[in-house]
Amino acid sequence: MSLKLSGSSENLILPVSDTPKDLDGERHYKDDEKLFKGSAMTKRGAYAAISYMSCAVLLVMFNKAALSSYNFPSANVITLLQMVCSCCFLYVLRRWRIISFAAGESLVISDNSSKFVSLKTLRHTCPLAGSYLLYMLATMESVRGVNVPMYTTLRRTTVVFTMFVEYILVAQRYTSSVIFSVGLIVFGAFIAGARDLSFDAYGYALVFTSNITTAIYLATIARIGKTSGLNSFGLMWCNGIMCGPVLLIWTLLRGDLKMTVNFPDLFSPGFIVVLLFSCTLAFFLNYNIFLNTTLNSAVTQTVCGNLKDLFTIGLGWIVFGGLPFDIWNVVGQLLGFVGSGLYAYYKLVGK
Structure with missing residues (x-):
């Protein structure tokens, strides 16, 4: 990404979620910003989706290496370190005036304090922090409730919950083509987990709760990305400084920090490198989640998550091995891939 010095009236900063607005305050896109004529997705939206999937796949590999290869005892501590590093990156980049936190904010303005976001704006983003904490806690608990194939199957239904929540919050409606592609994704997920349909009411309830919190x-x-006046970096900053202390208290109460201090490979060069890559990728992943969701939609973000799962499974099988071959799982994964591909196609052509 290229950067331009902030001495001119027009600043080119790192890509953010704000787009040009017309006289009525509505967002609009120039024709040359579209992927092609008639497309419903802009070039920036396509870049955001591809960047998210790339970062997500790589992050899973490094997290897997830390938790499995090095047997690190606490995923919560990794999440906390990722959040702390993200806030540190944002603080340094904002201080150096490489990025801004508000849509249309000039980087020429000097900063006389470390408060980059007003308290009013911070309060406005409280629902974002609350929904993130619920999503994180529900997701961690849901993993323990069911086996991995069934967990993957039920989590694929998140896209349906997301469509429902978007309809409730913003009255978003979808075409029959989009509904068909989403149905194919969900059908493929259940085919993939067909051999593991062992009913567990508590486990299923946890996963569906996780789906609902993810959709919210x-x-x-x-929603907040369009009403707070913040770009993707600003949303990440507010989310980090509000959720970080809560997550720190949570790890203290659970004893995760004590386990981390006693971890024998804590200062191992290999483990430190893995952890560093994990924190760096988490920063870019969170940025791309905010960017992809605000530039495209929550449903597009969910479908991108489903699409990257196929690449994650393939790369994980190559790097870590241990995945037994099952024809129904392969068929289900392929159906999910086709459904995600159809959704992407309908999104591109505007159907």
């Missing part, structure tokens, strides 16, 4: 979190990003 993504829909909240889309």
Whole structure:
């Protein structure tokens, strides 16, 4: 990404979620910003989706290496470190005036304090922090409730919950083509988990709760991203400084920090490198989640999550191995891939 010095009246900063607005305050896109004539997706939207999937796949690999290869005892501590690093990155980049936190904010303005976001704006983003904490806690608990194939199957239904939440919050309606592609994704997920349909009411309830909180979190990003006046970096900053202390207290109460201090490979060069890559990728992943959701939609973000799962499974099988071959799982994954591809196609051509 290229950067331009902030001495001119027109600043080119890192890509953010704000787009040009017309005289009525409505967002609009120039014809040359579209992927092609008639497309419903802009070039920036396509870049955001591809960047999100790339970062997500790589982050899973490094998290898997830390938790499995090095047997690190606490995923919560990794999440906390990722959040702290994200806030540090944002603070330094904002201080150096490489990025801004508000849509249309000039980087020439000097900063006399470390408060980059007003308290009023911070209060406005409280629902985002609350939905993130609910999403994080529900997701961590849901993993324990069911086996991995069934967890993957039920989590694929998140896209349906996301569509429902968007309809409730912003009255978003979808074409029959989009509904068909989403149905194919969900059908493929159940085919993939057909051999593991062992009913567990508590486990299923946890996963569906996780789906609902995920849908609310993504829909909240889309909504607050359009009403807070913040760009993707600003939303990340507010989310980090509000959720960070809560997550720190949570890890203290659970004893995760004590386990981390006693971890034998804590200062191992290999583990430190893995953790560093994990924190760096988490920063870019969170940025791309905010960017993809605000530029495209919460449903697009969810479908991108489903699409990257196929690449994650393939790369994970190559790097870590241990995945037994099952024809129904392969068929289900392919159906999900086709459904995600159809959704992407309908999104591109505007159907």
